[in-house]
Amino acid sequence: MAEVLLLLIIFLFFSLIVSLSSGADTITANRSISGDETITSKDESFRLGFFKAGNSSNYYIGMWYNKVSTDPPTVAWVANRETPVSDRFSSELKIMDGNLVLLNESKSIIWTTGVNSSSSSSSSSSVVAILLDDGNLVLTSGLLNSNVTIWQSFDFPAHTWLPGARLSYDNRTRTKKLLTSWKSNEDPAEGLFSLELDPIGEQYLIRWNRTTQYWTSGSWDEKDKLFSLVPEMRLNYIYNFSYVSNENESYFTYSLYNPSIISRFIMDVSGQVKMLSWLDATKQWNLFWSQPRQQCEVYDYCGAFGSCRQSGLPFCNCLTGFTPRSQSDWDLNDFSRGCVRKTDLQCGRTSEKYGFLRISSTRSNKPPNSTSLAVGSSGACESSCLSNCSCNAYSYDNNNGCSIWDTELLNLSGDDNNEITINVKVASKDLPSDKKDNGLIIGAVVGSVIGVVLLVGLIWFLIRRNNRRFIGQTTVEGSLVSFVYRDLQTATKNFSEKLGGGGFGSVFKGTLPDSSVVAVKKLESVSQGEKQFRTEVSTIGTIQHMNLVRLRGFCSEGNSKLLVYDYMPNGSLDAHLFSKDKLLDWKTRYQIALGTARGLVYLHEKCRDCIIHCDIKPENVLLDADLCPKVADFGLAKLVGREFSRVLTTMRGTRGYLAPEWLSGVAITTKADVYSYGMMTFELISGTRNSEQSEDGRKKFFPMQVADALIDGVDILKLLDPTLNGEASLEEVTKLCKVACWCIQDDEENRPAMSQVEQILDGVLDVNMPPKPRSLQLFVDNNDAVVFFTESSTSSSSQAHSNPSSRVSQAKSAASL
Numbered sequence: 001m002a003e004v005l006l007l008l009i010i011f012l013f014f015s016l017i018v019s020l021s022s023g024a025d026t027i028t029a030n031r032s033i034s035g036d037e038t039i040t041s042k043d044e045s046f047r048l049g050f051f052k053a054g055n056s057s058n059y060y061i062g063m064w065y066n067k068v069s070t071d072p073p074t075v076a077w078v079a080n081r082e083t084p085v086s087d088r089f090s091s092e093l094k095i096m097d098g099n100l101v102l103l104n105e106s107k108s109i110i111w112t113t114g115v116n117s118s119s120s121s122s123s124s125s126s127v128v129a130i131l132l133d134d135g136n137l138v139l140t141s142g143l144l145n146s147n148v149t150i151w152q153s154f155d156f157p158a159h160t161w162l163p164g165a166r167l168s169y170d171n172r173t174r175t176k177k178l179l180t181s182w183k184s185n186e187d188p189a190e191g192l193f194s195l196e197l198d199p200i201g202e203q204y205l206i207r208w209n210r211t212t213q214y215w216t217s218g219s220w221d222e223k224d225k226l227f228s229l230v231p232e233m234r235l236n237y238i239y240n241f242s243y244v245s246n247e248n249e250s251y252f253t254y255s256l257y258n259p260s261i262i263s264r265f266i267m268d269v270s271g272q273v274k275m276l277s278w279l280d281a282t283k284q285w286n287l288f289w290s291q292p293r294q295q296c297e298v299y300d301y302c303g304a305f306g307s308c309r310q311s312g313l314p315f316c317n318c319l320t321g322f323t324p325r326s327q328s329d330w331d332l333n334d335f336s337r338g339c340v341r342k343t344d345l346q347c348g349r350t351s352e353k354y355g356f357l358r359i360s361s362t363r364s365n366k367p368p369n370s371t372s373l374a375v376g377s378s379g380a381c382e383s384s385c386l387s388n389c390s391c392n393a394y395s396y397d398n399n400n401g402c403s404i405w406d407t408e409l410l411n412l413s414g415d416d417n418n419e420i421t422i423n424v425k426v427a428s429k430d431l432p433s434d435k436k437d438n439g440l441i442i443g444a445v446v447g448s449v450i451g452v453v454l455l456v457g458l459i460w461f462l463i464r465r466n467n468r469r470f471i472g473q474t475t476v477e478g479s480l481v482s483f484v485y486r487d488l489q490t491a492t493k494n495f496s497e498k499l500g501g502g503g504f505g506s507v508f509k510g511t512l513p514d515s516s517v518v519a520v521k522k523l524e525s526v527s528q529g530e531k532q533f534r535t536e537v538s539t540i541g542t543i544q545h546m547n548l549v550r551l552r553g554f555c556s557e558g559n560s561k562l563l564v565y566d567y568m569p570n571g572s573l574d575a576h577l578f579s580k581d582k583l584l585d586w587k588t589r590y591q592i593a594l595g596t597a598r599g600l601v602y603l604h605e606k607c608r609d610c611i612i613h614c615d616i617k618p619e620n621v622l623l624d625a626d627l628c629p630k631v632a633d634f635g636l637a638k639l640v641g642r643e644f645s646r647v648l649t650t651m652r653g654t655r656g657y658l659a660p661e662w663l664s665g666v667a668i669t670t671k672a673d674v675y676s677y678g679m680m681t682f683e684l685i686s687g688t689r690n691s692e693q694s695e696d697g698r699k700k701f702f703p704m705q706v707a708d709a710l711i712d713g714v715d716i717l718k719l720l721d722p723t724l725n726g727e728a729s730l731e732e733v734t735k736l737c738k739v740a741c742w743c744i745q746d747d748e749e750n751r752p753a754m755s756q757v758e759q760i761l762d763g764v765l766d767v768n769m770p771p772k773p774r775s776l777q778l779f780v781d782n783n784d785a786v787v788f789f790t791e792s793s794t795s796s797s798s799q800a801h802s803n804p805s806s807r808v809s810q811a812k813s814a815a816s817l
């Protein structure tokens, strides 16, 4: 009896689960959503229900990625963007009069699909909303009737463009479907940035406030399947874009070559379009492409009277004498409302005194909406601004004369690019150097403040001096020296001689007291704690090899994190390779290829923990006094932690040193470095960037040319950097070309290990011709006379390019990520 009861319970339990899960992708007249209830698409890719945006107390109906485990969930679509509710339990998403509507706490409709229900009244009671596997929420006329789509969320995109959806222009109604950014990470309401289709130019535009255009993809090239100003699409092989245009409408749409990849395309709150894919190994969205590349290229990102500085964090600051219009928005990185004067301009009253704040700008990027005034001198220009109450700023230069801004100043840059000076009118009392009035009181106050500051400074100095002696003598971690910030400041003459800037921060030249020359790297945005930082740094310190740049020491004081390296007098490889005045002969290039390979073998296979460099490119191969190559910047990915994806965006771009697996979301192995090494090797051979295009933009991708030449048996020396005048060993050039082709195979399994590369270049191992990498074929000219390989011809014509048994055991994966 008990068994029967148990069976019955189990049966009931299962039928309950079945009834819960079946139909859980639809909202019907009898089934609405409230509180924590959700519906899920059949394949469980997407879920729809109430979600809370950030720390605000607002709830929205949204759709999020169900298989992606971020907290908060990653939202792909929002219904009531502008009209949140605060109590999700007394709000309800339901079918009403043939529409899907959202009722707020007092049962008022605050969002609706807005279909004219009287035209389809016969079936309005049977209307259902279904969440499909592709993330499209469709309203159809019922399960039993013909399932005509009445409304679909794909026609009302929010900030995410899902595969299969169309960004379109309707030629009949003259309307566009745009992608619009959120206002901030806590507010999905429509922000200022939008991505839209320009049907005339067959291109994408990003616009600010639906008007000012600040980025374009360039026109669509149907033959090459890419946008003219996005040449890196040549290396794209996850998005399959297509463009359709007829008399009724024009649209772009895309699919994923590999549908199992979870990838998203968004118009971000930063004003940039971004492509990200989900990396299951790190449980993070991996950003692999964004445009405009620099945050400060986004038009008016910092709002009126806010200035944008690319090297600063945060990027935005109000001008002196100004303060955020809304501090709470500002704190959420929503800078759109900009800054306002601390002291308003006093019209009609003369008591207020004004001064001018000088800021710099380039001629071409002056803030918009100035008017020119026909006055002959800087002084006259200044006094017309002073005397006109509505004048916010003036600028005078000999070419353009006097310009006056009556409007707010937009799109200000905080970088010093002293082409022209803009003088912003600010109340004198808000300017820093004002000492004219109230001389006595201010003098007394300033005097005592200075006294205190001096005293504190003296004490601090004494403490510091003690500390320093202490540090200098004892706290040496392994072979690393722990430097004091102030010493590095002195050594680098207050960071005056910049050697370069990479993804992780700027590098400055310095001279230590013992007169040894060093390169000091100021790390940006280190997200780690003190202890973890020291652990990582001492790990890097133990890595020493003649083809790796040696870390000598570090500094960690509060937010200042610096690394001190040996100085490389010959700079980085790119400077030699791409500027024709410092020529590298072939022998040196070959040695650079070999030395770099050795450095990478050490990182991949000889260290205690395998290290993936993640950023091999000519900028990161430094040359010592004898032009011996040394790999720089290894081990830093872990130091900067979460910020790594930001770093990746700044370092990639048109150059394409990144292996395809970076895009596809699988775990990164040492083979990603092998790919980048291969791309760099092509540049050693050609002396130009692979990505470089000829004037007409039609030059063939160099790796492709090499692959073709090798296969066709064309004279490979013809492809060599012309500045070498053919002075090179044919055998070595051929060998290097083959190695490079082997390194850039699409499938990482088919690429060699760095140790194999080393052996080949050393002459210990032979190399056969590898097959032509498939990803290169996707975006090449279809009319190209050289027929490229299809899957079947690849297998028939490829001689076994590697001896599988010679394959060195592969380094373990993902150790440095």
Ligand SMILES: *[C@@H]1O[C@H](CO)[C@@H](O)[C@H](O)[C@H]1NC(C)=O
Pocket (backbone or CB within 6 Å): 028, 029, 030, 125, 126
């Ligand atoms: C809703 O439920 C009622 C009875 O509860 C039933 O008559 C009706 O057919 C149901 N409608 C749908 C669309 O399932």
Ligand SMILES: *[C@@H]1O[C@H](CO)[C@@H](O)[C@H](O)[C@H]1NC(C)=O
Pocket (backbone or CB within 6 Å): 054, 055, 185
């Ligand atoms: C929410 O608040 C917590 C604590 O105040 C903070 O750490 C977190 O960053 C906030 N989240 C967002 C998205 O602002």
Ligand SMILES: *[C@@H]1O[C@H](CO)[C@@H](O)[C@H](O)[C@H]1NC(C)=O
Pocket (backbone or CB within 6 Å): 104, 105, 106, 107, 108, 109, 110
């Ligand atoms: C619900 O929406 C209506 C109409 O927008 C509004 O008047 C009412 O105040 C809202 N109720 C609540 C509780 O917010």
Ligand SMILES: *[C@@H]1O[C@H](CO)[C@@H](O)[C@H](O)[C@H]1NC(C)=O
Pocket (backbone or CB within 6 Å): 116, 117, 118, 119
């Ligand atoms: C809805 O459709 C009916 C019949 O097609 C039409 O008469 C009515 O004007 C429409 N209403 C709106 C608001 O478009």
Ligand SMILES: *[C@@H]1O[C@H](CO)[C@@H](O)[C@H](O)[C@H]1NC(C)=O
Pocket (backbone or CB within 6 Å): 130, 138, 140, 147
């Ligand atoms: C509509 O019905 C057709 C077949 O009748 C089916 O293939 C299709 O998936 C249905 N579409 C939706 C949105 O249910």
Ligand SMILES: *[C@@H]1O[C@H](CO)[C@@H](O)[C@H](O)[C@H]1NC(C)=O
Pocket (backbone or CB within 6 Å): 209, 336, 337
């Ligand atoms: C955006 O444009 C609208 C008019 O279309 C204007 O009212 C609004 O002030 C503009 N926003 C900003 C931040 O300039």
Ligand SMILES: *[C@@H]1O[C@H](CO)[C@@H](O)[C@H](O)[C@H]1NC(C)=O
Pocket (backbone or CB within 6 Å): 240, 241, 242, 255, 257
């Ligand atoms: C790319 O998309 C087009 C149009 O949707 C399709 O015809 C084509 O087969 C797709 N290509 C690949 C390789 O998936």
Ligand SMILES: *[C@@H]1O[C@H](CO)[C@@H](O)[C@H](O)[C@H]1NC(C)=O
Pocket (backbone or CB within 6 Å): 171, 172, 245, 246, 247, 248
């Ligand atoms: C859009 O429609 C107009 C007529 O309304 C037509 O002249 C024009 O050619 C159409 N545009 C395209 C791209 O077909």
Ligand SMILES: *[C@@H]1O[C@H](CO)[C@@H](O)[C@H](O)[C@H]1NC(C)=O
Pocket (backbone or CB within 6 Å): 246, 247, 248
């Ligand atoms: C454009 O719309 C008209 C009227 O709806 C239709 O007859 C025609 O087939 C459409 N053209 C295309 C190319 O879809």
Ligand SMILES: *[C@@H]1O[C@H](CO)[C@@H](O)[C@H](O)[C@H]1NC(C)=O
Pocket (backbone or CB within 6 Å): 214, 296, 297, 298, 299, 300, 364, 365, 366, 411, 412, 413
């Ligand atoms: C805005 O400023 C940025 C950075 O200075 C610049 O690249 C851009 O061209 C400017 N935009 C306009 C429309 O002036």
Ligand SMILES: *[C@@H]1O[C@H](CO)[C@@H](O)[C@H](O)[C@H]1NC(C)=O
Pocket (backbone or CB within 6 Å): 211, 368, 369, 407
């Ligand atoms: C400011 O200049 C932009 C173009 O740079 C223009 O679109 C806009 O209408 C102007 N605004 C005013 C208030 O004149």
Ligand SMILES: *[C@@H]1O[C@H](CO)[C@@H](O)[C@H](O)[C@H]1NC(C)=O
Pocket (backbone or CB within 6 Å): 371, 387, 388, 389, 390, 391, 404, 406
């Ligand atoms: C101030 O400048 C504005 C715009 O240039 C102009 O229209 C106005 O007449 C000026 N006022 C005075 C008092 O000069």
